[in-house]
Amino acid sequence: MHLRDLSYRVKTPLSVVLVILLTALILSSVLLVRAYQDSRADLISNALDLGTVLSRTLRPAMTRDEVWQAYETIMSPLERDAGWQYAVEQGGEPAIPVEGKPEREIYVLDTRNRVYVASRPREYPMLQPLARRGPEHAELVRRIETLEDRRPLVVDDVWSGRYVMVVPILAEDSAPLGTLVLSYSSSLLVPRFLNAVEQVILATLLVLIVLLPLGWYWGKRLTEPLAHLSDCMRKVGSEVPSDLQCDLYEGRDEIGQVSMRFRRMLEELREKQDLERSMIASERLAAVGRLTAGIAHEINNPLGGMLNAISTYRRHGGERDPVADRTVSLLERGLVQIKGTVGALLVEARLESHALTPDDLRDIRTLIQPDIQRKGLELVWDSTLDAAVPLPSSQVRQVLLNLLLNAIQASEEGGRVVCWLRCDEAFFRAAVSNSGSFIDREQMAHLFEPFAPSRHDGHGLGLWVTYQLIQQLDGRIEVKSNTVATVFEVTLPLHQGEQS
Amino acid sequence: MKRRNFLGLIALASAIPGAALARPVVRIGLTPVFLDDQTFLNRWQAYLEERLGGRVEFIQRSSYREITELVLNGRLDFAWLCGYPYVRYQDYMDLLLVPIYQGEPLYRSYLIVAAEDARTRTFADLEGRLFAFSDPLSNSGWLVPQAQLLSGGHDPEHFFARTFFAGAHRNVVEAVAVGLADGGSVDGYVYEALARLHPELTRRTRIIWRSETYGFPPVVARRGADPELRERFRDALQGMQDSEQGRALLEQFYLDGFEAPEAELYTGIERLMRRVERA
Numbered sequence: 001m002h003l004r005d006l007s008y009r010v011k012t013p014l015s016v017v018l019v020i021l022l023t024a025l026i027l028s029s030v031l032l033v034r035a036y037q038d039s040r041a042d043l044i045s046n047a048l049d050l051g052t053v054l055s056r057t058l059r060p061a062m063t064r065d066e067v068w069q070a071y072e073t074i075m076s077p078l079e080r081d082a083g084w085q086y087a088v089e090q091g092g093e094p095a096i097p098v099e100g101k102p103e104r105e106i107y108v109l110d111t112r113n114r115v116y117v118a119s120r121p122r123e124y125p126m127l128q129p130l131a132r133r134g135p136e137h138a139e140l141v142r143r144i145e146t147l148e149d150r151r152p153l154v155v156d157d158v159w160s161g162r163y164v165m166v167v168p169i170l171a172e173d174s175a176p177l178g179t180l181v182l183s184y185s186s187s188l189l190v191p192r193f194l195n196a197v198e199q200v201i202l203a204t205l206l207v208l209i210v211l212l213p214l215g216w217y218w219g220k221r222l223t224e225p226l227a228h229l230s231d232c233m234r235k236v237g238s239e240v241p242s243d244l245q246c247d248l249y250e251g252r253d254e255i256g257q258v259s260m261r262f263r264r265m266l267e268e269l270r271e272k273q274d275l276e277r278s279m280i281a282s283e284r285l286a287a288v289g290r291l292t293a294g295i296a297h298e299i300n301n302p303l304g305g306m307l308n309a310i311s312t313y314r315r316h317g318g319e320r321d322p323v324a325d326r327t328v329s330l331l332e333r334g335l336v337q338i339k340g341t342v343g344a345l346l347v348e349a350r351l352e353s354h355a356l357t358p359d360d361l362r363d364i365r366t367l368i369q370p371d372i373q374r375k376g377l378e379l380v381w382d383s384t385l386d387a388a389v390p391l392p393s394s395q396v397r398q399v400l401l402n403l404l405l406n407a408i409q410a411s412e413e414g415g416r417v418v419c420w421l422r423c424d425e426a427f428f429r430a431a432v433s434n435s436g437s438f439i440d441r442e443q444m445a446h447l448f449e450p451f452a453p454s455r456h457d458g459h460g461l462g463l464w465v466t467y468q469l470i471q472q473l474d475g476r477i478e479v480k481s482n483t484v485a486t487v488f489e490v491t492l493p494l495h496q497g498e499q500s
Numbered sequence: 501m502k503r504r505n506f507l508g509l510i511a512l513a514s515a516i517p518g519a520a521l522a523r524p525v526v527r528i529g530l531t532p533v534f535l536d537d538q539t540f541l542n543r544w545q546a547y548l549e550e551r552l553g554g555r556v557e558f559i560q561r562s563s564y565r566e567i568t569e570l571v572l573n574g575r576l577d578f579a580w581l582c583g584y585p586y587v588r589y590q591d592y593m594d595l596l597l598v599p600i601y602q603g604e605p606l607y608r609s610y611l612i613v614a615a616e617d618a619r620t621r622t623f624a625d626l627e628g629r630l631f632a633f634s635d636p637l638s639n640s641g642w643l644v645p646q647a648q649l650l651s652g653g654h655d656p657e658h659f660f661a662r663t664f665f666a667g668a669h670r671n672v673v674e675a676v677a678v679g680l681a682d683g684g685s686v687d688g689y690v691y692e693a694l695a696r697l698h699p700e701l702t703r704r705t706r707i708i709w710r711s712e713t714y715g716f717p718p719v720v721a722r723r724g725a726d727p728e729l730r731e732r733f734r735d736a737l738q739g740m741q742d743s744e745q746g747r748a749l750l751e752q753f754y755l756d757g758f759e760a761p762e763a764e765l766y767t768g769i770e771r772l773m774r775r776v777e778r779a
Contacts, residue, residue: 067664068632068671071680122679126630127662 009227013219020208020215028204035196039189044163047182048152050077051167055180058108058169062116062177067126070117074106074180078119103185108169110178113141140164144179161186225249229259236269277445278478285448285467292450296346299338306335344461345450353394356428358385360393361421364400371408372417383421389428390494395469400430402466403488407434410486426494433487439479447479525555526729529567529579531635531717540752547745551736552729562667564637571722578725578733582717583769584639590766593720596730597737598761601689601754605765606713608688609640611648612676612705620683621708623648631660632672632681639769640687641669644711647772656776670694677704689716693754714772715765719758 003011054073061069078101107118109130118124124133131141139158144166147153155164165182225248232246246266248259310332365381372379389396400419407417411434420431439447450464470477475492526548530541541558548556559576561567568585570576572592579593586595598605613620620626623645634641642665649656664681666672672684673694688710695702719737721730740746741757750757 065664067662067680068666068675071675117680121675126680 007227008223008230009220012223013216016215016219017212020211024204024208024211028200031200032193032197035200036189036193039192039196040163040186042192043184043189044154044156044165047163047165047184048154048167051152051165051180051182054106055167055169058180059171059177062108062169063171067117070108071121074108074117074119078104078106103188105181105183107181107183108178109144109181111176113144113179116178140166140181150174150176159183225251225255225259229255229262233262236266281445281448286471288449289468289471292345296342299342300346303335303339303342307332307339310335344465353392356389356391356393356396358383358387360397361385361400364397364404365419367401368404368408371405375408375411376414377408377411378414378416380416380418382419385421385423389423391428391473391492395473396428396492399466399469399490400432402462403430403432403490406462407432407486407488410434411436423494428492428494430490430492431487432490433485435485438483438486439481444479444481448477525557526552526578526733527557527559527576529559529561529570529576529581531561531564531567531580531582540749544749547740547749548733548736551739552732564635568637571720574722574724576722577729578719578721580717580719582635582638582640583715583766584643584773585637586718586720587766587769587773588637592723594723594725594730595718595761596721596734597719597758598765599716599719599753600756600759601716603756604713605716605759605761607640607716608713609644609711610686610688610691610707611645611683611709611711612673612686612691612707613683614676614679615704615706617682617706623652623709624654626683627654627659628661629682630680631663632666632675632684633663634666634669634672634684634686636665638669638687639714639717639772640711641672641685643769643772643776644714645685646776648709648711650775673701673705677701683708687717689754696754712768714768715761718761718766 006014054077057073058070060066061073102120102123105119105124107124107130108116110116113130115124115126115128115130117126124130129141131138136158140155143153143155143158147166147168150168150170152168153166155166156162158164163184163186165184167180167182168176169178169180171177228246229248232248235246246263248263249255250259310328313328361383365379368379404417404419411417415435418431418433420429420433422429448463448467450461467477470490470492473492474495475490477491478489480487480489528548545556545558559567559570561570564582564585567576567579568581568589571579571581572589578596586593601607611623613626631645633645636642646656649659666675666681666684669686669690672681672686673691675681676684691702691707721733737758740750
C-alpha cells in the first residue's frame, strides 16, 4: 500500500505524531549531547579542583620525601571501598590494600618526570621514567616539559577516551617539586551519562504521553472537513446531484473555499442536468408534435372528403334506403369523433383571436369558480394586469384554463390554488401553483406528452395542448414540484402579438 | 650529636623539681603498631581506669620518635615502645614489663615480598629495587634489615634503588601488597596479628626470611615517675591475665600476658644497634 493511498484521516494525525516524535527525538538528542558535555566539563573541573587540593597536600610530603605520605594522599580521593568493590567486580576477593582502578589513575612525577608515586604502583613503579612507558606517555611528558606557566593543564588529545589533568606541585616559593597527573577514563562519564539518559527518556516519554493523543486528536480534527468533502464528492456520479445532501464546512481557509466551489459546482451540475432533461423532453415533445401534426393532416384530408361525401349523399338522393341512412349516420358519427380527436391533437393557431384583455382573465376566474367551490379550495388570484396584452387571447385563455383546472384537480380538498399574473414590456408571466401531491421524477419526464402512461385521469391531452400552444407562442413552461407545492410557470414573449 | 644535646636538655628539664608534676591523668604512649582499633583502646582504657582508680589517657603519634621523645621529656608516664628506642635511651627511662607472645617475651622481624613475586628468595635478590621500612626507630622494621645487609657485606645506603618509611608495620605490608615497594621488613608479631585480622592483606605478601628472636617491644616508665603509680600500673597490667576481662583484652592483642623482663632480654637489639650505628 502506497503512502498516497492512505487516507488523510490517518495521514495527517500520523504526520503530527511524527513531527512530535521527531521533535522529541531532536530535543532529547540535544539534551543528551548537552548532558554529555556537562558531565565532561564537570569531570574535568572536579578533577582540576581535586588536583589543586592534592597538589597543595602533596607539597610537604614531596618536600620531605615522604613516599608513603604521598601515596596515602593520592589514594585518599580514590576511596578505600572502591578498591574493595573493584576487586570483587574483577572476580577477586575483597582486599584491604587498595590499588586505584585503571579508570581513575593518579600519579606523581618528580622533577625529572620519573614516577614518584602512583595510585597503581605495579603499573607505574617508582623511579621509572614516565616517558618510557609508551608513546602516549612520552607525548604527555613532552607537554609537561613545555608547560611554561605553572598552571594546570588539561590534555584530552593524547589518549582517546582519556582525560588527563596535569597539575604542577610547587613549593612555597613556587619552585617546582614535581607534577601531579590525574588520568581519568571517559568511561567514568558513563554512569552519570546513563543517569541523564534515563532522566531525558523519562521526561520525553511523559511529554509524549501528553502530546501524542493531543496531536492525534488535533490532526483528526483538522482533516475532518476534508474527509467530509471527499465523502461528498465521492457520491457525485453514483447519486443524482439534485438529491445530494452535503453538510459542508464553512470557512475561508482552503478547505472552506474548496467546499464553496464544490457547492457551486454541484448547483451548476444540477442546473445542467435539469437543462439536459428539459432539452430532451422538449425535443421529444417537438418530435411527437411533428408526428401528430403530420398524421393529423394526413387523416384530415380524406376525412374532410368523406364528410363532404356524406353531406352530398344527404342532400341528393330523395328516396333512400333506411338501412343505408342508419349506416351513413353511423359512419358520420364515427368520422366526426375522429375529427374531434385529431383536432384536439392538432393544435392550430387561431390567428383571428383578439388581444388578451383583463376581461378575458376575469372570464377564466369565473369559469373555474364552480370547480373551486366544489372542492372547497382557496383561490388566490394575484394579477396586476390592467390593460390589454398583445397576445392572442384564445390561446392564453386555454393555457391558463388548462393549468388552473389541472391545479384544481391535483389539489386535495381544502387546499389552495394560486394564480399569479404579471406583465412587463417584454414578457407576460403566469404562475399557477397548488398544494397537494407532487409530481415525481418519473411523471415529470413525460409530463407534457400526449396520453402519458402515468396519467390515471383524463385523456392526457390537456398539458400536451398547453405545451403546444406555448410553443407556438415561442413561450416557455417550467414545472417545479416538491412536497409543499407544485408550480407551473409560463413565460410568453410579447413580440408575438406585435408580429401578428 | 645534635640529638644528644637535645636529650641532655630534656634530662636537665626533668631533673628540675616540679617539672614532673603529679598529674591526675595517667598518660600512656602507644607506638603505631596495629592498634588502630579505637573501640578496643576504649575498652582497655576503661579497664585500666578501673584498676588504677584514676583517669587514663592513651597518646598516639605517627612516629616512634614522637612517642619516645614524649617519654624522654616527661610528658608521658608510661609507653609501649619498640625495643630499639628503649635500648637506645635506656639511660633515660625504666623498663617496666614485657608482653608474653606465644609463651615467650620474644618476636622476630620478617622480610616480605609480594605474593606473586616468585623469583625473590633472599635479601640479595632485592638489590637495586624498592624497599619499605616501617620506622627509623623500629627494631624489626629498620634495625634488623640494616644489620642483615651489613652482615651480607652490602652497603645499606646504596643497596636499594629507593627506600622509604611507611610509618607503621601495617603500612609496610600494604605497600608490599600493592606493589609500591618490592620488599619490606615488618614486625613478625604485627604481621601474624594482621594475618588473623586481615588475611586478605597478608595473603598478597610472602615471607621470605625470618630473623632470629629479639626482645618483645617493652612497656617503659619515664624516669622519675611516681613509684606508687608505677607499682599500681605494673600490677594492673600483670593482673590482666588473672581476670576474665583482662584475658579478653589480651586475646585481642594475641598476647598471653605481661611479665617482668630478664636483664639480658634486649642484648640482641643492643648488638644490632652497635653494629648498625657504628657503620
